Amino acid sequence: MSGSGSNPDQYDGLLKRYAEEYGLDWRLLKRQMLAESGGNPRAVSPRGAKGLMQFMPGAWRDWGEGDPFDPEASIRAGAAYMSFLLSRFEEIPDERERYKFALAAYNAGRANVNRCLEYARQAAGAPGSFEEWVKAGRPPGPWQQWKVAREFLSMVTGRNAAVTIRYVEKIMGEEEE
Template sequence: MIPKTVLAAMAALLLALVPPVFARAAEHTPGEFEFRVPKGATSAQVKGWIRQASAKHGLDPCLVQALIEIESGGDQAAVSPKGAQGLMQIMPGTARDLKLDDPFDPTANIDAGSRYLREQLRTFGDVRLALAAYNAGPEAVRKFAGVPPYPETQRYVAAVANRFIVLKTGGNMEAFVKKVLEGANATGKP
């Protein structure tokens, strides 16, 4: 169960990103977010791995799936030009820190990437900043005391948030934000 304060923070993130996110919606082409299922797995297995890692690390599975879709498109063999590897595009140094032996093992990669994302959420206390740290590194977020002004990172945070909105709401962001804010108001917390 995701704490209401985290959901309220996600809703605030979504509201903050509404204009840029929906401004790009017209540029979306069908199939842009087609999720490739790793070889030898089924879609149900992948969703199970995501649910398991999300539950273990206290994350919303839609956030983890959104991150995977933006990072690798679900390609377990993906390698970025900078060397990030696997579904959650983990850099080799980070993989060593996380004791991830095989970054191309989808279950291990999802678990390690989810653990790293949770670490960033604990460090920065904000979904936007955690996503920025996942993309640009925590030192860049500290240096700029916020989302770094790197165009790639700015686009990345918006893209993950956009995909999260679609996955979480089926495209009905207004209903999602209303539900989250009603839940937060019921507890007396923003």
């Protein structure tokens, strides 16, 4: 990322406001912002993601309004997108685990995390596709834990899996020693 840092605490009011509006924990949203941009509203990643919440141009068109470098617009869009992602992992009953899957999807793409879940379900002997799993009565299984499902992420994203795993662990405060 390029650009200079700023005091990330200055965004606490916005983080609290939009976390409350979208039903998120503001502290996790702040940790996500720090993981994404270091709290720098002018941050630009090597791949072209912009702003505090690091939106790619296509995702910004879907979720953002105005300037991606505007802190309020970026935080609002990031909170809205995280809320959306959380709603898409209904098969994960535990709220904290669901948050991990949503963070992974924010970082690696929802389609990639869905494929990871499919492989994890199959490995556990459950119906692989989400639709088949629902038809089977939604039996619970170990794939509903991020530490189990993440092992299949490299089958989908290759070497980038390690980046996503560290991203989730950092935000959730579960970095391994």
